[in-house]
Amino acid sequence: MMMTSFIFDVDGTLTNAREAIDPVFEKFMHEFVENNTCYICTGSDRPKTLEQVGEKLTNKFELTFHCSGNHIFKGNQEYGKTNWQLSKEQYKFLEDALDSIDYPEKTGNHIEQRIGTANFSICGRNATLEQRSRCSKWESTHQARQSISEEFNRLFGKDTEALVAGETSIDIFKLGHNKGQTLEYITDDVVFFGDKCFPGGNDWDIAKQSNVFYQIDHGWQQTFEILRKQYHNH
Helix, strand or coil, rough: CCCEEEEECCCCCEEECCCCCHHHHHHHHHHHCCCCEEEEECCCHHHHHHHCCHHHHHHCCCCCHHHHHCCEEEEEEEEEECCCCCCCCCCCHHHHHHHHCCCCCCCCCCEEEEECCCEEECCCCCCCCCHHHHHHHHHHHCCCHHHHHHHHHHCCCEEEEEEEEEECEEEEEEECHHHHHHHHHHCEEEEEEECCCCCCECCHHHHHHHHHHEEECCCCHHHHHHHHHHCCCC
């Protein structure tokens, strides 16, 4: 009989985007992770994950795949990483795309190179939670990230990939180095929880290869409810 591993995205799945985990849910997750084989797989970097999930809980996971699996930790020890960066042409494309978007609240730090990935944000990484929320609402009607991702992939898709991620951004990585790569480390049946489990979303590749996946549309509360009702005594 196959064992089951649980893999969790962070933003929109274990926490609200860029916010700390709810204390009641955190207590539940400590117990759940102690009793099940669990992994984190997030587009965010290590510092943001620790800030949101907390160091103690993060280090209980079997492995934590940061930067879409391009920076891996076991406990607090680095386990592996991918060396990749945007080319000058790709960086220039993103700068031009940002200039062409008629969005009023651009806060700075729009293109962030992470370990093995890059993140592009329309409102910028300097945005407050309120500014991010406004950008997310604007984005839901304008779909700017979708069109930028598609154009990026048309130009650079033979070796690089851009996918819609989180509330306000796009994740970019070397082709094949999206979240799906993390399954190479797992031999169990996989249950995956993520908020972008659709074509063009940064959870799609891992979701479609999982034995079961849950598209989380209603935040960490939905994840909490599914775990309590279906897997608590797993």
